[in-house]
Amino acid sequence: LISSSITSVSSTLSTMSPLLLLLLPSLALCSIKDEERVIAIHEPLALFHKKMHQLDKEIEQSGKLEMDDERQKILKERLEAFSHLSHMDNITHTDVLGVNANSGLINDLYEGDILLTKEQLESLSISSSRARRQAWKPKRFPSNIWGANKDIPVSIDASYPRDGIQVLRDGMRFWNDNTCVRFAEGAQGVNKVKFIYGDGCYSWIGMIGNEQQVSIGRGCGTVGTVTHELGHTIGLYHTQSRYDRDQYVIVNDKNIQNGTAHNFDKETAENTDNYGIPYEYGSNMHYEPFGFAKDRKIPTLVAVSKDYQFSMGGDMPTFYDVLLVNKYYNCFEANCKGVSVSCKNNGVQDVKNCRICRCPTGYTGNDCGRMDPSFEVIPAKDGARVSKSISAGNGKWETATTLSKKSYVIQAPAGKRIELIFTNIDVVFPTGDCSYGGIQIWKNKDTRMNGMRACRKEELAQYYLSDGENVFIKIWNKYAYSNATFTYRSY
Numbered sequence: 001l002i003s004s005s006i007t008s009v010s011s012t013l014s015t016m017s018p019l020l021l022l023l024l025p026s027l028a029l030c031s032i033k034d035e036e037r038v039i040a041i042h043e044p045l046a047l048f049h050k051k052m053h054q055l056d057k058e059i060e061q062s063g064k065l066e067m068d069d070e071r072q073k074i075l076k077e078r079l080e081a082f083s084h085l086s087h088m089d090n091i092t093h094t095d096v097l098g099v100n101a102n103s104g105l106i107n108d109l110y111e112g113d114i115l116l117t118k119e120q121l122e123s124l125s126i127s128s129s130r131a132r133r134q135a136w137k138p139k140r141f142p143s144n145i146w147g148a149n150k151d152i153p154v155s156i157d158a159s160y161p162r163d164g165i166q167v168l169r170d171g172m173r174f175w176n177d178n179t180c181v182r183f184a185e186g187a188q189g190v191n192k193v194k195f196i197y198g199d200g201c202y203s204w205i206g207m208i209g210n211e212q213q214v215s216i217g218r219g220c221g222t223v224g225t226v227t228h229e230l231g232h233t234i235g236l237y238h239t240q241s242r243y244d245r246d247q248y249v250i251v252n253d254k255n256i257q258n259g260t261a262h263n264f265d266k267e268t269a270e271n272t273d274n275y276g277i278p279y280e281y282g283s284n285m286h287y288e289p290f291g292f293a294k295d296r297k298i299p300t301l302v303a304v305s306k307d308y309q310f311s312m313g314g315d316m317p318t319f320y321d322v323l324l325v326n327k328y329y330n331c332f333e334a335n336c337k338g339v340s341v342s343c344k345n346n347g348v349q350d351v352k353n354c355r356i357c358r359c360p361t362g363y364t365g366n367d368c369g370r371m372d373p374s375f376e377v378i379p380a381k382d383g384a385r386v387s388k389s390i391s392a393g394n395g396k397w398e399t400a401t402t403l404s405k406k407s408y409v410i411q412a413p414a415g416k417r418i419e420l421i422f423t424n425i426d427v428v429f430p431t432g433d434c435s436y437g438g439i440q441i442w443k444n445k446d447t448r449m450n451g452m453r454a455c456r457k458e459e460l461a462q463y464y465l466s467d468g469e470n471v472f473i474k475i476w477n478k479y480a481y482s483n484a485t486f487t488y489r490s491y
């Protein structure tokens with residue numbers, strides 16, 4: 001049930017640089033597969049392992065992952081709640097970390113899917129401030145980024161499976177259509193990106209100089225994985241390593257595999273710029289909550305906000321992910337200087353068309369002043385609760401080629417709120433990231449933040465009260481069906 005349709009395996013040997021070929025004899029003890037893998041991804045592998053080991057030690061000794069009584073209490077409560085969820089037995093992991101763990105590659109990568117250059121490794125000066133950021137800004141910034149509206153020359157390895165290429169193009173197109181970053185297949189230049197069909201999904205961070213690879217291998221072939229890896233290529237680290245992450249997630253250090261603590265390192269406020277973007281569990285750059293777990297039934301990342309435990313990681317870049325990149329690349333200044341626009345419902349200027357706004361979930365129109373008509377309106381009244389069932393999917397017990405989706409907005413009369421109670425959620429193939437089916441709910445007036453997501457009944461609170469007149473709901477499916485039933489009324 002892995003989502004990738006890619007089946008053939010290409011040789012990563014064709015991607016080796018002459019320098020790395022010289023290292024072959026020293027790897028004689030590895031299997032051929034390991035050789036290819038290690039050579040394909042890492043130049044200073046020994047240095048990498050040494051640094052990560054130092055970082056593991058530092059994290060243990062500094063007590064960075066230790067928590068005060070209050071956080072201990074939250075963690076204990078949340079874990080107890082999980083222990084009653086029998087469905088957790090068979091949770092399926094279809095994300096990047098899962099793929100890289102299966103390929104055995106994960107120990108050779110930073111934060112699970114990141115390659116670091118020698119310079120970046122050295123700048124990980126242990127026990128001092130670090131030259132790393134969510135949007136990475138080293139001393140030589142902005143020379144590590146590709147530049148606003150500048151072509152990023154892209155090639156696709158000649159042996160890349162043909163039926164996987166469209167997904168790469170869709171991933172590039174997402175960033176091209178929504179930001180001033182410009183991936184340009186076939187363009188020429190010294191600094192460039194090459195897609196390879198490597199053993200897993202990984203990328204370098206930012207522009208590192210000359211040709212740099214992005215691997216979208218077997219099991220990585222979804223548009224959201226491509227946008228995630230290209231997010232690293234643009235210069236983004238993971239959301240859960242933000243310096244302020246402790247307010248939002250608790251790292252369950254007791255369940256972290258030995259020797260992987262470096263993957264839970266966090267940035268410092270000193271060298272980090274989040275560009276005022278709030279912490280978003282559903283970001284395309286956030287981990288799923290079971291990464292590096294000893295016991296895969298118990299999460300390693302526990303959401304401080306209970307509603308979001310099952311909403312970590314997003315299948316596509318979010319409104320805020322796009323905004324982060326547009327700020328990081330200075331796209332507003334580059335494209336929209338002197339053009340002002342006034343946006344409603346928390347819209348922001350569209351850097352691709354400065355006279356109009358980009359709208360958060362549920363809104364549309366040049367100024368985001370209209371409700372998005374793709375959301376079917378369910379009017380709510382005061383009084384008795386009304387029951388409603390919603391459904392997506394074609395009912396066939398096979399993976400569909402396209403996602404079946406439906407969107408609803410429950411609307412209260414002006415000045416009222418919505419009371420919503422879920423009575424059932426039935427998704428045939430629930431995964432860790434609900435990629436085969438699930439529902440998502442926006443209960444706040446401000447819909448910029450990705451909504452809460454669930455694909456099992458236990459993952460949702462039973463009762464929600466909106467803070468505005470609208471609750472937006474999406475339901476999707478790509479295997480058999482996703483059904484949900486709830487009651488609602490205005491309040």
Ligand SMILES: *[C@@H]1O[C@H](CO)[C@@H](O)[C@H](O)[C@H]1NC(C)=O
Pocket residue numbers: 086087089090
């Ligand atoms: C988990 O999977 C195993 C084997 O496929 C099955 O026997 C078991 O009933 C499943 N457990 C749950 C809770 O679905």
Ligand SMILES: *[C@@H]1O[C@H](CO)[C@@H](O)[C@H](O)[C@H]1NC(C)=O
Pocket residue numbers: 258259
């Ligand atoms: C963890 O790994 C280190 C070496 O990386 C080793 O010294 C230590 O004994 C291991 N601890 C456990 C509990 O396996």
Ligand SMILES: *[C@@H]1O[C@H](CO)[C@@H](O)[C@H](O)[C@H]1NC(C)=O
Pocket residue numbers: 389390391426481482483
């Ligand atoms: C799911 O919803 C569809 C459409 O309402 C319905 O036909 C089907 O019986 C439902 N399936 C289950 C298992 O409830």
